[in-house]
Amino acid sequence: MRRVHVFRIAHSQHKKIIIRFIFTGMVLEQTEANMRPFHDWKAALAGASDLEQRFDAWVFLNASSVLLSEKTGELLSLDLEEMGMSVAQVEAGLARLAAQWGFDFRLLIESNGLQKFIIFQTERLQAVLESAPYCVMGAQLNYHYPLRAGSFIDELRERWRLHGTIPHEIGVALGYPLDDVFGYMGLLPLSCKGVCGWQVYGCMKESQRRSCAFNNARCQALIFLSQIAGVSAS
Template sequence: MSPLHYRFEQTLAWHCAPSLAGIKAADLLTWTVEGREGADLLSHYADLLSSRGIRLYVLGARRGRTLLLIFRPRRLDCWLAQPKVREMLDRAGYPVSRDTEAMLAHLRRRLQGGEFPHEIGLFLGYPPGDVEGFLRDGGRHCKLCGPWKVYDNVEEAARRFAAFHRCRDALTQRVDRGIPLSRVFPAVS
């Protein structure tokens, strides 16, 4: 494995382990794409992950940095189909009567706008009550801070945070030992 591939796998393991493992709806990753080699790397990993039931979706790019959403499509579909999540996305103008792909395209357009779309937390699997609390309080007055700011159900969030950390630690240890993601996550047929 080339040093660039190894660095990308380390970055994926650190930032996206819960979504790679399927215990979280999605994760975000910002990656610097340097010329043709960087574009080839993203294309390679989009194909490799796709063969394992994982999607690498480009949300946008600016000044050589690419914002990626990493997710298992069925997991994200199920998450976005929850009534409270759909209701909140509908209020934010998302085409909830269409498929996940249409909602992701809408999110991509929102990211290109001037104001950051904090409802992105819904795509990442953050509890709707916590997304509402963040939007209401502007990120202040949270009860717990971890992968997201918690406003509701602190105990459940703390359990999820611990599971995410265990998942990240296990995956980064494997990658650090030289085990490629292609061996960690088998191809699906």
């Protein structure tokens, strides 16, 4: 039997959004196990400052596909003025959450008041890098071997800062199938087969499966946050 969850989550001080999601019992059971590491954080959140509550909820929601699902990483952009934080505060907040929730992160670039950073799982990224073809990563993109997760992210950051544009190969660290990333970049002789949140050049079924998993994680994060009184993820 399917369950219907209806809840409210604050969008601004003056607006409320009512969101309805339908999940199978199997998805709920699987996610409940994934949520266990976050229950202590949830219990202690009421004693945190308003700023810490807003920042934590924002990170939890926007990185939910990494925290609650299989996504390798998530590229995030935080409006410093809107959140009321400095770059140093963002870095300290991410370090605190990384220790609690078990992820890695890198600050990438700050531009026009937006701090861009990546949250990722090192083991997942390392596994992806080890499966990436040398003819693309080494011969065409000139990444030094052996590929290591941390040094790959650091090199991405330096290339972004040097050229002023985001390197498309960052998709390797964001959980997208390699065929989709390299096909989009024109580095593999593949044609676009369709779209499922991103352009698909490899197996459509696998890309759709990942897209559903990522979306389900965000929905579960919204449900989780809706159960915390006074906390907004906007």
